[in-house]
Amino acid sequence: xxxxxxxxxxxxxxxxxxxxxxxxxxxxxxxxxxxxxxxxxxxxxxxxxxxxxxxxxxxxxxxxxxxxxxxxxxxxxxxxxxxxxxxxxxxxxxxxxxxxxxxxxxxxxxxxxxxxxxxxxxxxxxxxxxxxxxxxxxxxxxxxxxxxxxxxxxxxxxxxxxxxxxxxxxxxxxxxxxxxxxxxxxxxxxxxxxxxxxxxxxxxxxxxxxxxxxxxxxxxxxxxxxxxxxxxxxxxxxxxxxxxxxxxxxxxxxxxxxxxxxxxxxxxxxxxxxxxxx
Amino acid sequence: xxxxxxxxxxxxxxxxxxxxxxxxxxxxxxxxxxxxxxxxxxxxxxxxxxxxxxxxxxxxxxxxxxxxxxxxxxxxxxxxxxxxxxxxxxxxxxxxxxxxxxxxxxxxxxxxxxxxxxxxxxxxxxxxxxxxxxxxxxxxxxxxxxxxxxxxxxxxxxxxxxxxxxxxxxxxxxxxxxxxxxxxxxxxxxxxxxxxxxxxxxxxxxxxxxxxxxxxxxxxxxxxxxxxxxxxxxxxxxxxxxxxxxxxxxxxxxxxxxxxxxxxxxxxxxxxxxxxxxxxxxxxxxxxxxxxxxxxxxxxxxxxxxxxxxxxxxxxxxxxxxxxxxxxxxxxxxxxxxxxxxxxxxxxxxxxxxxxxxxxxxxxxxxxxxxxxxxxxxxxxxxxxxxxx
Numbered sequence: 001x002x003x004x005x006x007x008x009x010x011x012x013x014x015x016x017x018x019x020x021x022x023x024x025x026x027x028x029x030x031x032x033x034x035x036x037x038x039x040x041x042x043x044x045x046x047x048x049x050x051x052x053x054x055x056x057x058x059x060x061x062x063x064x065x066x067x068x069x070x071x072x073x074x075x076x077x078x079x080x081x082x083x084x085x086x087x088x089x090x091x092x093x094x095x096x097x098x099x100x101x102x103x104x105x106x107x108x109x110x111x112x113x114x115x116x117x118x119x120x121x122x123x124x125x126x127x128x129x130x131x132x133x134x135x136x137x138x139x140x141x142x143x144x145x146x147x148x149x150x151x152x153x154x155x156x157x158x159x160x161x162x163x164x165x166x167x168x169x170x171x172x173x174x175x176x177x178x179x180x181x182x183x184x185x186x187x188x189x190x191x192x193x194x195x196x197x198x199x200x201x202x203x204x205x206x207x208x209x210x211x212x213x214x215x216x217x218x219x220x221x222x223x224x225x226x227x228x229x230x231x232x233x234x235x236x237x238x239x240x241x242x243x244x245x246x247x248x249x250x251x252x253x254x255x256x257x258x259x260x261x262x263x264x265x266x267x268x269x270x271x272x273x274x275x276x277x278x
Numbered sequence: 279x280x281x282x283x284x285x286x287x288x289x290x291x292x293x294x295x296x297x298x299x300x301x302x303x304x305x306x307x308x309x310x311x312x313x314x315x316x317x318x319x320x321x322x323x324x325x326x327x328x329x330x331x332x333x334x335x336x337x338x339x340x341x342x343x344x345x346x347x348x349x350x351x352x353x354x355x356x357x358x359x360x361x362x363x364x365x366x367x368x369x370x371x372x373x374x375x376x377x378x379x380x381x382x383x384x385x386x387x388x389x390x391x392x393x394x395x396x397x398x399x400x401x402x403x404x405x406x407x408x409x410x411x412x413x414x415x416x417x418x419x420x421x422x423x424x425x426x427x428x429x430x431x432x433x434x435x436x437x438x439x440x441x442x443x444x445x446x447x448x449x450x451x452x453x454x455x456x457x458x459x460x461x462x463x464x465x466x467x468x469x470x471x472x473x474x475x476x477x478x479x480x481x482x483x484x485x486x487x488x489x490x491x492x493x494x495x496x497x498x499x500x501x502x503x504x505x506x507x508x509x510x511x512x513x514x515x516x517x518x519x520x521x522x523x524x525x526x527x528x529x530x531x532x533x534x535x536x537x538x539x540x541x542x543x544x545x546x547x548x549x550x551x552x553x554x555x556x557x558x559x560x561x562x563x564x565x566x567x568x569x570x571x572x573x574x575x576x577x578x579x580x581x582x583x584x585x586x587x588x589x590x591x592x593x594x595x596x597x598x599x600x601x602x603x604x605x606x607x608x609x610x611x612x613x614x615x616x617x618x619x620x621x622x623x624x625x626x627x628x629x630x631x632x633x634x635x636x637x638x639x640x641x642x643x644x645x646x647x648x649x650x651x652x653x654x655x656x657x658x659x660x661x662x663x664x665x666x667x
Contacts, residue, residue, distance in 0.1 A: 003490050003493070003494070004490070007486050007487060007490055010486070011486060014484070111321055111322050112322055112538060113507055113508060113511050113535060113539075114538060115537065115538050115539065117540060117541070118515070118518075118519070118542070121518065121519065122519075122521060123519075123520065123521035130493075130520075131520075132516070132520045132521070133519075134519050135486070135519065203515065203519065204512065204516055204519060205483055205511075205515070206507065206508035206509075206510075206511035206512045206538075208507065208511075210508070214481045214482070214483045215483065245486070245487055248486075248487035248488070249487045249490065249491065252477075253476055253477065253478045253479075253482070253487055253488055254450050254477060254478070254479055256487060257478065257479045257482050
């Protein structure tokens, strides 16, 4: 029972970490960044490089954020910027961008699975059961990301401009807010967060050029269901992730793998605006 | 336009390459078709397969070829899938008109390509381990089937580790389920008990609920059969993170993947017909010849590439025994010839399959595989009772 509860909480945390970057891009720009998977991969390879250069593992997520953020900002200028008024084309373009990034990673590092040493291993005795220490650590990691994200959006000048752009871009521009710059920074932060997710999941995942892809559909569904707010993303990760764990445990892991996609589709059918109140 | 300009250049190139061909062969080359997945999932292993074939062909040609004719390789990319395999086989058989096909393929690709092999009446030596019981009068197999791979691990766990109960985990696809179905039957036949059998879809990344079930079942040993590469790595990492230290037999791991898992792979048991650590003169000669030919570009020889090398020699022996390259004569001879290679002496004499020496290995801290025990001449069992010898 306790194991099950821990499975649900840690699964929700991992899903939240993976989906957060996608949420910020979708929330501000109303476009779905299908290159998200590739930025997760970029982050994992950044963690790989960090460990090869002998940096302490604690720094890996920061290195990943820089790498993902810079590459993300660069692609925003070159590709994504032209597509804000064509969200469907943006899906295609970012999907293609993802393929390009995946191939570049393959060219540099090769197709094979890479080895990144785990920063911490072993289990922790929690509430009477042995549980993976690293998975438990991802819960505070998810909370930190959520806290920073909320702080950025609600407590800074940039956050204010961003919220203004979300609400009414034309009006924001009229007030002198440089919405192009806001979008550039937001896309960079979104990609940086995807890369942080990649770095954080490396100890539990295989590091190879396609590693991000497996997470994309789940993250996409969660963001759609959440309706674009941070709090509801947390909620949908908890509900859908929890149901995934329950289905996997009590029915079959194969059905569990379908849970998020199927339930998200049902949820959106019943309530197209998602969990969000608006 | 391009044609007229490049024709003289082509002719010149052809003339030069004929001159450079070394020991002049009067006759046409014997063409060996090698359809492999140079792109897609198999592209991790395909280059090592091609290198093996190249070494075998170079060695044989340096010693005068086969029946006075040189061997020539025709490599075709099958994109690691069934549709790609059909194209690759079709072009090799009907356009390049190869004399024999020698390659590893996924099971789906092999099944898709066999009708083409039958239509073209070309001998096909299949060099990949697989789930067994694929039968064609045109196909011979020199790699392992479940009857050969599974017993060493189960027997070792039962006898040496005193394991009476087992837990099985796999990827949800034909090979994963086929291997574990055989494993389960074998465990039950030998008096053991299977406490659980769980599968995750091939693109699944989170094994947590399965690992929780494994821990609460508390079996004596764990046997897994995932898809190669990523699923194998994620499962092993998450098992280790969850503190699972059971005897762990992995039916899908090879030396390359074990290196990718680093310290997490330490202690895993595997069963294969080839590991680089085989302590025989033939294997050492083979490894140093590969090293010499490919140098820094060498892809580590493995359980999928070494059978390719041996199969080229098996084909040579069969053609020499038949005295010609005509398909039906070669197919008949393939059942009779035995070839000494890195894996030992191998004859495809058991219903188009081969008895093999299997090695039980354990992954060491440095990622290398140490041979714990060898099981000489394990029979392939009854694979194709309806085929003549």
